[in-house]
């Protein structure tokens with residue numbers, strides 16, 4: 001397995017667009033209890049029923065947090081009211097601050113794994129943000145100087161007046177208990193709840209000056225991992241809107257692919273607004289080769305595409321059969337080359353039957369993914385290629401055999417001849433240092449090892 005990672009490490013990767021500061025709180029039962037008591041259980045319950053899609057006042061946060069804790073699902077809810085930042089900072093002491101955002105996490109991970117070359121682009125790069133990038137020689141930020149593309153380390157490329165984006169992350173652990181009125185709630189699974197900053201000043205785009213150099217960046221890399229589209233707002237006060245930013249995002253992908261058909265992976269993240277979710281799916285999925293997401297996200301995606309019954313079933317029952325069915329729909333309707341879904345208990349790939357990789361190779365790629373995530377969950381961070389080995393000693397989760405059985409049943413029931421569908425159980429760390437970013441880690445391990453295997457076959 002280490003050999004496949006070594007092959008992947010020979011690749012060069014571009015990643016964009018989102019990096020932020022993750023201010024992490026390790027939630028205790030008492031902290032949740034205090035929040036509920038502050039607002040009153042009845043008021044919290046009523047707001048939970050309304051299911052606010054964004055945080056406009058503190059009780060919206062409490063309601064969505066309690067909902068996430070009750071289901072144990074990874075969720076992210078936008079914070080649109082900038083003034084509420086003070087409320088959060090008064091109510092919580094952050095245990096850790098670290099780099100967040102798909103592009104930020106993935107860039108540091110690839111750089112620490114000694115990939116050949118890692119180019120990371122984020123439209124905002126303040127000094128505080130730039131300093132969170134690891135000081136590795138293989139990590140670059142593209143700038144334009146004298147009409148040419150220049151690659152600098154992010155720490156040498158920051159811009160003094162850029163905004164800093166801070167997301168608040170609430171890490172919760174299975175077994176945490178609190179009371180909501182007369183109901184006792186015990187958190188069923190460990191995970192994270194993200195309060196994502198969605199302020200006017202933070203945008204997702206490529207600067208005009210850099211855009212003409214995207215084809216050159218495409219030529220320099222073997223693959224691109226793009227994310228952050230969830231941060232686009234439907235409307236901005238300067239008249240720009242999601243349609244504008246998505247049109248530009250489409251141009252970026254086409255520019256990256258102009259000189260060479262560089263493979264593009266899109267890491268999907270939770271989008272509460274159904275309207276925006278639909279726009280991101282319809283505009284971008286058809287242009288990329290590979291998509292990754294978690295189990296809540298596939299349900300949300302299917303719901304936006306009109307498969308609400310199937311989506312509800314995935315939310316409620318977590319059945320493998322439904323996820324396979326959803327994956328088949330998605331890969332067909334969007335004509336993706338490969339779709340990767342990560343859940344607590346298993347990882348899954350779905351491709352069309354003519355994918356160059358065999359099912360066995362696809363499974364090997366997923367093994368890299370879960371081992372890398374297990375290493376990060378155990379250590380808190382992956383700092384060197386050596387750290388990968390820590391993941392190898394993490395056992396598969398206790399439902400592993402059950403998962404495989406259910407999967408074989410699902411395959412018999414559903415028609416899967418036109419597809420390759422593979423599944424592996426996850427290596428699950430009992431007491432993870434943190435869980436935020438584990439999905440990004442899985443997708444990075446999966447996509448880069450997928451590319452390495454394609455390359456071995458002469459298909460890249």
Ligand SMILES: Nc1ncnc2c1ncn2[C@@H]1O[C@H](COP(=O)(O)OP(=O)(O)O)[C@@H](O)[C@H]1O
Nearest residue numbers: 074294342343344377429432436437438439440
């Ligand atoms: N304790 C753990 N040990 C190993 N892997 C984990 C653990 N907890 C979660 N994971 C993996 O991380 C994934 C989380 O992905 P996701 O929800 O996309 O998180 P994020 O978006 O924060 O990266 C889960 O689906 C699971 O496969």
Ligand SMILES: O=P(O)(O)OC[C@H]1O[C@](O)(CO)[C@@H](O)[C@@H]1O
Nearest residue numbers: 018100101102167196230231437
């Ligand atoms: O949607 P946003 O605000 O760009 O944030 C993405 C969030 O997802 C993560 O990248 C984890 O997947 C966090 O580190 C980050 O807070």
Ligand SMILES: [Mg+2]
Nearest residue numbers: 269294439440
């Ligand atoms: Mg994720």
